[in-house]
Amino acid sequence: MNKIATTFICLVLLTQFATAQTTKSNKKPKLPPHTGYFDLNLLMGVPMQEYGTATSSLPFGFNFSYMHQPSRYVPLLIGGDFGYMSVGNKTINRTLTADITANGVLLDQLIIPLQFKINNNLLTSHLKLRFLAPTNYIKPYVDGIGGFNYLWTSTQVFDRSEQRFFARDNDDGLISRKTQLQSFTYSAGAGGGILFQLKPHMYLNLGVHYAFGGRANYYDNSQIQNWDIQLNTTGYNPNQTNGTFKDDDLTVDATPKRSKTDMLLIQVGLSWNVVDGKY
Numbered sequence: 001m002n003k004i005a006t007t008f009i010c011l012v013l014l015t016q017f018a019t020a021q022t023t024k025s026n027k028k029p030k031l032p033p034h035t036g037y038f039d040l041n042l043l044m045g046v047p048m049q050e051y052g053t054a055t056s057s058l059p060f061g062f063n064f065s066y067m068h069q070p071s072r073y074v075p076l077l078i079g080g081d082f083g084y085m086s087v088g089n090k091t092i093n094r095t096l097t098a099d100i101t102a103n104g105v106l107l108d109q110l111i112i113p114l115q116f117k118i119n120n121n122l123l124t125s126h127l128k129l130r131f132l133a134p135t136n137y138i139k140p141y142v143d144g145i146g147g148f149n150y151l152w153t154s155t156q157v158f159d160r161s162e163q164r165f166f167a168r169d170n171d172d173g174l175i176s177r178k179t180q181l182q183s184f185t186y187s188a189g190a191g192g193g194i195l196f197q198l199k200p201h202m203y204l205n206l207g208v209h210y211a212f213g214g215r216a217n218y219y220d221n222s223q224i225q226n227w228d229i230q231l232n233t234t235g236y237n238p239n240q241t242n243g244t245f246k247d248d249d250l251t252v253d254a255t256p257k258r259s260k261t262d263m264l265l266i267q268v269g270l271s272w273n274v275v276d277g278k279y
Contacts, residue, residue, distance in 0.1 A: 034275070036068040036077070037195075039205055041269025043083050045122070047262070051213065054259040057221040059122050061085035063267060067130055077130040080147070083265075087120035087151070088221025098165070113160040114175075118224045123150040124187060124211070124265070132195075139195040145188060145209055149261050151218045152182035181256055185214030187263075195271055205271040213261030220257055227254060 045059035046052070063083025069076070098110040126147030133140045157175040159167040167173045191209025198204055 041267035046264040059085035183216035
């Protein structure tokens with residue numbers, strides 16, 4: 001009888017243990033939250049190698065990026081960045097004298113102040129793979145990057161007279177806008193940086209990347225400083241809306257440079273840690 005009781009008690013205990021294990025195994029493990037980092041930085045490009053020899057310009061601007069870390073257990077992030085840098089600009093003020101005639105007789109002259117704005121620009125964008133050290137307050141990181149550089153020079157002409165004789169838009173006085181030159185090429189390299197925690201979910205971001213850039217045609221900042229604007233126009237016609245300006249009326253006599261576009265990209269800014277969509 002004692003053996004039967006003992007066996008029964010053992011069976012009950014085994015049943016309770018098996019039930020507990022089954023219930024425990026059916027519970028889904030709690031996964032760590034997804035996390036990521038949104039960056040907003042000041043950006044400076046230092047031309048290197050052949051590019052550094054061809055130009056003395058220092059492109060300067062800003063960039064922003066987002067890096068996604070699928071699991072907080074694995075210190076790998078995937079994302080990308082997008083940046084804009086100015087590579088020099090110049091403003092030229094000119095005065096246009098327009099004759100108003102009827103049957104060959106000069107009736108009046110219009111003195112029209114014009115303003116020309118020349119801008120060298122550089123867009124850069126990369127996909128990134130980042131290893132981020134799983135530390136608390138100081139987080140070093142290493143990046144691999146691959147993307148493109150887009151360089152272009154644009155010229156804008158503005159009518160600064162009160163009457164806006166030639167302007168397409170009376171608000172800003174824009175007469176004409178033209179892209180003088182544009183070039184698209186690859187950009188790829190590596191780099192790294194450090195995130196310093198300033199407060200929960202906010203970091204100071206210091207980073208440097210070396211980007212190998214393909215060959216591109218571009219105007220140097222020193223070149224546009226020496227540009228002289230030539231206008232080809234027949235004057236103002238009072239019977240024609242928005243004057244007689246066309247995009248082809250603006251020409252520039254300059255020879256672009258051509259070289260590789262290797263750059264050292266230096267960035268300083270702020271980084272916000274985003275956990276499950278929350279800062």
